[in-house]
Amino acid sequence: MSTIPGVGIGLGVAQGPVARMAAPLPAPANDPSPLSAQDETARVREAVHAVARELEERGALAGGAARDVLEAQAMMAEDPSLESEVDTRLAAGATAEWAVHDAFASFRDTLTAVGGYLGERAADLDDVAQRVIARLRGEPAPGVPDPGHPFVLVATDLAPADTALLDLDQVLALITSEGGPTSHTAILAREKGIVAIVGAAEAARLADDETVIVDAAAGVVVTEPTEEELQRAHNRADARANAASAPITPGALADGTAVPLLANLGKPDGAAEAVELGAEGVGLFRTEFLFLSSTNAPTVAQQRESYRQLLAAFRGKKVVVRALDAGADKPLAFLNDAHEENPALGLRGLRALRANEDILREQLTALAEADADVRAGGEAADLWVMAPMVSTVEETSYFVTLAREYGIKTAGVMVEVPSSALLADRVLREADFASIGTNDLTQYTLAADRLLGSVASFQDPWHPAVLSLIRTTGRAGADLGKPVGICGEAAADPLLAVVLVGLGATSLSMAPSALADVRATLLQYGLDDARRIAEAALAANDAASARIAAREAATA
Known part of the structure; x- marks a missing residue:
């Protein structure tokens, strides 16, 4: 047994086999476009519009904080400044795929340099770019895997569009190697009640189908757990579920001190x-x-x-x-x-x-x-x-x-x-x-x-x-x-x-x-x-x- 430290979200504990997020789409080549700039522009407009509407629809379906996040992503996709950057590259003869890739990357670097809230949104911009490029290629956007059984999802970080609509009957827990307690992933995981550990830098070494225990209360991922450890984790999860279903009482300490x-x-x-x-x-x-x-x-x-x-x-x-x-x-x-x-x-x-x-x-x-x-x-x-x-x-x-x-x-x-x-x-x-x-x-x-x-x-x-x-x-x-x-x-x-x-x-x-x-x-x-x-x-x-x-x- 060994452990991987991170920041736990809540007190939950879960166990199961790992399924890793697919790698991002490969960057497109910077080859001259066989199409006119006008045709490539039309392709980009259609793809961006489709992605923005999909994000809005996912947000409406998810509701809550997820809706706000995804609506912000949709606005980001159609930002006029970003559109201008793409158009500049298209006018120079680039393909729609490369123009989107390069313009979004440039915009992302600018946001990262600014820092603060805008810096944190750089990762959201990467997700939008991936979705637009996938649309242009006629391919499904990279997303949550479907191994055919419940699993522990492991990712570098999770895009808001994916976090918002996680199938909680399949995703037993979430581990990310990046992000902190105030990242979008952490906020949405907390809102949806997902057992999660973020900022677990060593999570990159976890392999598909490897069984792990995700202990948010302790802030660790347990690898190669023994049968005894798995049983203890199972018992803790059952006890927590029973406590959650108990009658709701006003907040208070054990001595009766009220804490609303x-x-x-x-x-x-x-x-x-x-x-x-x-x-x-x-x-x-x-x-x-x-x-x-x-x-x-x-x-x-x-x-x-x-x-x-x-x-x-x-x-x-x-x-x-x-x-x-x-x-x-x-x-x-x-x-x-x-x-x-x-x-x-x-x-x-x-x-x-x-x-x-x-x-x-x-x-x-x-x-x-x-x-x-x-x-x-x-x-x-x-x-x-x-x-x-x-x-x-x-x-x-x-x-x-x-x-x-x-x-x-x-x-x-x-x-x-x-x-x-x-x-x-x-x-x-x-x-x-x-x-x-x-x-x-x-x-x-x-x-x-x-x-x-x-x-x-x-x-x-x-x-x-x-x-x-x-x-x-x-x-x-x-x-x-x-x-x-x-x-x-x-x-x-x-x-x-x-x-x-x-x-x-x-x-x-x-x-x-x-x-x-x-x-x-x-x-x-x-x-x-x-x-x-x-x-x-x-x-x-x-x-x-x-x-x-x-x-x-x-x-x-």
Whole structure:
């Protein structure tokens, strides 16, 4: 037996024979085209259009976060700048296949150099190029294998179009040699409840039909397992399935300390599933979906209807709505079209909203009106509204004062910047609550872009520096009697969820599919245990050591 380390997604364990993703299509030769540039252009247009529509159809079928990802890929395929690059090569006499290959590769290299969100999307661009070239050749696009039996899928990384529609009756687990906990593969795997390990660099040595155990809880792939190990893994999988089917109870520790478990949602249509999976409310409702697909800001009426649907689905429960978080990886031309050398440190979040205050005022108007509409029709939801990317006490005061002007009773801020964590005692004197966004807090604390593969090893919320900032914020909340929630990806890690509660988090919000594992894990520890485990993690020198220390303390 040997193990291959990686980053586990969730607590699942699975076993089965390996089936590897097919190799990418070979690059086309740079031979002169026998056709006219006009004919080759027509071929490219048809292929790109067909691929874009297929991606949209896959997204519509998959729903949820997968739909957003695939719709973004479809837009990428038809990007005018990319089309211009292809046309330049066609005009020079290239074949459609080579023009697409070379133009997409050039575009990909540009995105990689930019880094951040765009850099992470370079892999998505490769997938689009492969699909277009396959269409031009009249061949099926490379995709998930079909060995005729259930299997453990092994890939370098998985394209969103493939992840979105995985047959969960056939794919027992997923292993990728690249990617991190915030990659599209990890996010979609978590949403679909797939047992997965990402970033397992040594996975390239796994062979087809080799039996492995994928232990996401331990973050390892076990190769050449013994019969005893296979049986233990089987028993763990059965126990987890039984726990997931048990009656849903409110989130709590073993000593009865309440820890509300909330859902992160991106659209109102995810509400029903979240409730079914046991969400006690919404800890983060992202409003960007209303803005990102439009060239103009949505009207108050359009926003009000979406917010009304959400609030009506959670009558009697807390719903935390984040004001528009645009800029950096989510640029909006009508909000900020100025070029910024480093947009992650530029006009984003509340800064962008203050520069375009009419958009913020319209959003607050729509939220207040939606809340009033739901109240008029029966039991209301408990609406909380928070500002993104708050970095100063003055910004906190500005947002809370403005929210009060529109009748928002509970107004808070997101703690995503070290300055707001360090000044949490002063920030929380102004705000009604704080919600810690661990993804951004980690990237700003460690100066490591959370979507840049070259620094992915730094993007780990287990790092003691990040945990220390969370503790500072949690203590400020406790001293002032103000709630401090967690709404980043960290809350979906069951053991880290225990640590977060030990650091002072009063609620946890996550992808709905993660709720069962986190609920079951919290019930194993009391508040004193959580604080002891948190202290063990804080005493470590790095993220890996903190994770190990917490695991050892949890089993002591």
